[in-house]
Amino acid sequence: MPNWWDKPAPVVIPEGYAEFAEQFRILQDVMTAAAPDADQTRTASQLVAELIDVLAQSATDEWSQLSGRLPVPGRGQTLVPAFHIETETETESRGTVRFGRQFLGGNGAVHGGAIPLFFDDAFGRFANTHDRTLARTANLHVDYRNVTPIDTDLAVIVRFDREEGRKRYLTGEIWNGECLCVEASGLFVVLKPGAA
Numbered sequence: 001m002p003n004w005w006d007k008p009a010p011v012v013i014p015e016g017y018a019e020f021a022e023q024f025r026i027l028q029d030v031m032t033a034a035a036p037d038a039d040q041t042r043t044a045s046q047l048v049a050e051l052i053d054v055l056a057q058s059a060t061d062e063w064s065q066l067s068g069r070l071p072v073p074g075r076g077q078t079l080v081p082a083f084h085i086e087t088e089t090e091t092e093s094r095g096t097v098r099f100g101r102q103f104l105g106g107n108g109a110v111h112g113g114a115i116p117l118f119f120d121d122a123f124g125r126f127a128n129t130h131d132r133t134l135a136r137t138a139n140l141h142v143d144y145r146n147v148t149p150i151d152t153d154l155a156v157i158v159r160f161d162r163e164e165g166r167k168r169y170l171t172g173e174i175w176n177g178e179c180l181c182v183e184a185s186g187l188f189v190v191l192k193p194g195a196a
């Protein structure tokens, strides 16, 4: 089995797979937003059972799966809110995120757990690209400054602040227009040789 830090082998992305992954996000949003009656529940349940059967036919290991490997925002990792990057340097990445209905905590606000999930992924990607050696999240701190609304295009800034030995420090923000919703910071530690 390859070590997880080895460069993954290239995968072949079939035509239409990126669109399917995006449909899957929409499925999670509409499922969350729905109040089906018994007939609709039965129909939807049968369709999902068929979908599970189809996908299970191509079940594979971590190193061959397509989720997480797509060259699109969110990489087809449908649990994670997709970061749409607009500009990026070695030290700063700017773009947008939109938390769909599946990320609702309550009363229009994004679930508090979805925000560290988003930053772990956005920080993790940035800490491990631009020819940097592999590092894992050691800690992640989130300050919820104002309610983060669902179904809204939000501005994101991610910064690679500094590197001290094996320690990489990242910070980030989420803005709704002029309103600062979230400040986050994370420590990523470069893996020791042989560590997983």
Ligand SMILES: CCCCCCCCCC(=O)SCCNC(=O)CCNC(=O)[C@H](O)C(C)(C)COP(=O)(O)OP(=O)(O)OC[C@H]1O[C@@H](n2cnc3c(N)ncnc32)[C@H](O)[C@@H]1OP(=O)(O)O
Residues within 6 Å of the ligand: 120, 124, 125, 128, 129, 135, 136, 137, 138, 139, 165, 166, 167, 187, 189, 190, 191, 192, 195, 196
């Ligand atoms: C291209 C895309 C590639 C994507 C890559 C994946 C990135 C995804 C990010 C993740 O989500 S990873 C999953 C969540 N994280 C983990 O599961 C990590 C679990 N923890 C570990 O594996 C180890 O604890 C860790 C590698 C983070 C550190 O262990 P080490 O044994 O390498 O660290 P060591 O004890 O030698 O400490 C090194 C330095 O870091 C500091 N440090 C370590 N953990 C710390 C901590 N939690 N808080 C503060 N400081 C910490 C430690 O004090 C020390 O500072 P000094 O050099 O100044 O002495």
